[in-house]
Amino acid sequence: MTEQDRDGVADVSTGESKETVEGAAAAADGKSTERTGGEPVEETVPEPAIPELVIISGMSGAGRSTAAKCLEDLGWFVVDNLPPALIPTMVELGARSQGNVARIAVVVDVRGRRFFDNLRESLADLDAKQVTRRIVFLESSDEALVRRFESVRRPHPLQGDGRIVDGIEAERDLLRELRGDADLVIDTSSLNVHELRAKMDAQFAGDEEPELRATVMSFGYKYGLPVDADLVVDCRFLPNPHWVPELRPFTGLNEEVSGYVFNQPGAKEFLDRYTELLELIAGGYRREGKRYVTVAVGCTGGKHRSVAMSEKLGARLAAEGIETVVVHRDLGRE
Structure with missing residues (x-):
């Protein structure tokens, strides 16, 4: 193999005749080729398959890169920070790949009004060509975004000489219309990287029969409800181990606390009935x-x-064949 081959550059020393090369080019254009001394032979060129397209956008710091990496791991062809005006060109190139690029994900960073206008024009172009597309919008609370930018000691791309919150406000205003057009909105305020990946995997893992995945998340009401909860269970009807001096230092992960909780009237029955309810809902x-x-x-x-209740409930769901992750959001927060 020549150095040019290794660098991905075509080797022009093929030894093929000019007529052969021209014939191949004509076939690629859907034209007929001609055998030497014979009649023209019509070449049947299949219609190019238009790739499926996902556009990933949203707030800076909300997890766009993580979402893109997840799709890349699932076999999608991912292009990061592609100017919106080039999206139709990218789809066209994918259609010419002879099926090698069937799914394209594009990360769009809309940081200016002109970029946003270009995106609107590109979306209209894609719709006119009947391209199957989805917009995934990642968002997060102002508090979570400020915390993330401060943790990496980087300014928000739109804050200029102002504060991080000024940049967040400007970006949220700029993206308001795009968020309204999104097919899927994911709030990452309380998600870690693994939970975001699980959500993306749940949406884009493939055409096979989807397996339900559950996250059982304990939380404290005094810290607020989880923003991404589908179902909320209230355990405050049970006596609080906090008021038992010998149990106060421990958590629901300890046998002493768990035993205390499930020895209370109604605790085991509640677990049984709620498990049955979740089995019904899961179907x-x-x-x-x-x-x-x-x-x-x-x-x-x-x-x-x-x-304690989350641990038991997670174990019950797992025993029923539901892939389950147990997360304790506020444990250790005191």
Whole structure:
């Protein structure tokens, strides 16, 4: 192999005749070729397959890069920070790839009004060509975004000489219309990287029959409800181990606390009945194609009752064949 081959540059020393090369080019254009001394032979060129397109956009710091990496791991052809005006060209190139590029994901960073106008024009062009497209919009609360920018010690791209919150406000205003057009909006305020990847995987993992994945998340009501909860369970009807001096230092992960919680009247019955309810709901979710459900289990501080109940509930769901992750959002927050 020549150095040019290794660099991805075509080797022009093929030894093919000019007529052969011209004939191949004509066939690529859908034209007829001619055998030497014979009649023209019509070449049948299949219609190019238009790739499926996903446009990833949203707030800076909300997880666009993580979402893109997830799609890349699923086999999508991912292009980061592509100018919106070039999206139709990218789709056209994919259509010419003879099926090698069947799914394209484009990360669009809309940081100016002109870029936004270009995106609107590109979307109209794609719709006119009947391209199957979806817009995934990633958002997060102002507090979460400020915390993320401060943790990496980087300014917001739109803050200029102002504060981080000024940049966030400017970007949110700029993207308001795009968010309204999105096919899928993911709030990453309380998601970690693994949870965001799970949500993306649930939406784009493939055409096979979707498996329902559950996240059981304990939380404390005094810290607010989880923004991405599909179902909320309230454990505050059970006595609080916080008021038992010997149990106060421990959490619901400890046998002493868990035993105390489930020895209370109604605790085991509640777990049994709610498990049955979730099994019923899970069947409906599967039929509707929903792949991911978050069950939030709350108590006052998210330390004792909700943690113990989440652990038991997660184990029950896993035993029923539901892929389950148990997360304790507020554990250790005190």
